[in-house]
Amino acid sequence: MHAIVAREAGGPEVLDYVTLPDPGPTPGRLLVRVAAIGVNYIDTYRRSGAYPSMYPHLVGSEGSGWVVDAGDVPGFAPGDHVAWADGPASYAEMVSVDPARALRVPPDMSFETAAALPIQSLTAHYLSRSTYPATAADTVLVHAGAGGVGLLLTQMLTLNGARVLTTVSSDAKAALSLEAGADAAIRYDEFTNMATDLPKKLRAVTGDKGVDAVFDSVGKVTFDASLASLAPRGMLVLFGASSGMVPAVDPQRLKNAGSVFLTRPQLSDHVATRSELVWRAQEILRAVNDGTLQVRIGATYPLSDAAQAHRDLEGRNSTGKLVLIPDH
Ligand code: NDP
Numbered sequence: 001m002h003a004i005v006a007r008e009a010g011g012p013e014v015l016d017y018v019t020l021p022d023p024g025p026t027p028g029r030l031l032v033r034v035a036a037i038g039v040n041y042i043d044t045y046r047r048s049g050a051y052p053s054m055y056p057h058l059v060g061s062e063g064s065g066w067v068v069d070a071g072d073v074p075g076f077a078p079g080d081h082v083a084w085a086d087g088p089a090s091y092a093e094m095v096s097v098d099p100a101r102a103l104r105v106p107p108d109m110s111f112e113t114a115a116a117l118p119i120q121s122l123t124a125h126y127l128s129r130s131t132y133p134a135t136a137a138d139t140v141l142v143h144a145g146a147g148g149v150g151l152l153l154t155q156m157l158t159l160n161g162a163r164v165l166t167t168v169s170s171d172a173k174a175a176l177s178l179e180a181g182a183d184a185a186i187r188y189d190e191f192t193n194m195a196t197d198l199p200k201k202l203r204a205v206t207g208d209k210g211v212d213a214v215f216d217s218v219g220k221v222t223f224d225a226s227l228a229s230l231a232p233r234g235m236l237v238l239f240g241a242s243s244g245m246v247p248a249v250d251p252q253r254l255k256n257a258g259s260v261f262l263t264r265p266q267l268s269d270h271v272a273t274r275s276e277l278v279w280r281a282q283e284i285l286r287a288v289n290d291g292t293l294q295v296r297i298g299a300t301y302p303l304s305d306a307a308q309a310h311r312d313l314e315g316r317n318s319t320g321k322l323v324l325i326p327d328h
Helices: 041-048 111-116 118-131 148-159 171-179 194-205 223-228 252-256 274-289 303-314
Strands: 002-006 015-019 030-038 062-069 081-085 094-097 102-104 139-142 163-168 184-187 211-216 230-238 261-263 297-302 321-325
Touching: 002 303, 015 303, 030 081, 030 111, 030 118, 041 303, 062 094, 062 111, 081 094, 081 111, 081 118, 102 274, 111 118, 111 297, 111 321, 118 148, 118 274, 139 148, 148 163, 148 171, 163 171, 163 194, 171 184, 184 194, 194 223, 211 223, 223 230, 297 303, 303 321
Parallel strands: 139 163, 139 211, 163 184, 211 230, 230 261, 297 321
Antiparallel strands: 002 015, 030 062, 030 094, 030 321, 062 081, 081 102
16 A cells, blocks of 8 residues: 655655555554545654654554455444544555544545544534634633634634634635634734734734633744734633644743733543543534535545645644545
């Protein structure tokens, strides 16, 4: 089979399209023929070494496809359409999937949509349902509003009744964010001083109060501005580092910002049990099925072009979800 391997830590150029032996049936696991692969920021952190990995590293964390061999795994059968989150080595034509991380998806759902959902939609779900379940009383800020998580999170928070403001870096991204339900999409790329200009802008649109919560996946370049944009006792949800890791924070800053809260959640702690994973996934699949939740596939690439997908994601050239399609 063909697969993508990061030969060493580095930029997208370390990704090689290689031929490897097919994985075989393994007791207790699902052998899956891959139909579509979701590209995630975590794949770039593991490729670059921002998250320590062993090299050569088999890249990828989610996808969708057909079960070829279900062995003795209860609840799954050959031919089932499945998607999985947190599955290593997913940039490949065949994968061996831990059934605890696998979800059956309806046969009428496209494989691209099924591959786009696991990590980004489960993340948007836990952020908006568990971390800060915003209500109609809240005004919140979502950074990178036209990104994969950003578009889904905006929709889910809006469904909760919250007023959602977003940041974006182009007019085209602003249009997508507004379409997803944002009340306003702010061009943060136009600020000369992010740390002062963004809070000023947000105070202007919230009657000088600030926002009740900030969902910050951008990290290094937005963190100070996010903290300064909160209303007293607001919550900063730092959940990513698209611009780089945030340096150590002095807890006194939370007092000075108005007795605010800071949390740094991760998906794995919110789908740690099978029942929680299935609960979140069923709500998402229902919402996609009834049209309440729109999934935007921003671009698809052949699996062999994974490096270009990483360049587009890290270069801020993407919207919604990027998906790889194996050649078979
Ligand atoms: P996105 O589609 O959101 O892509 C990243 C976006 O971040 C870009 O499009 C860009 O939007 C914005 N951005 C701002 N500054 C930079 C910069 N310097 N370099 C690159 N991008 C920048 O990616 P995902 O939806 O896949 O992931 C979003 C974030 O969520 C990531 O940080 C990821 O690590 C995190 N995440 C966290 C999880 C968790 O459980 N904690 C789980 C899943 C994802 P714009 O051009 O509009 O500025």
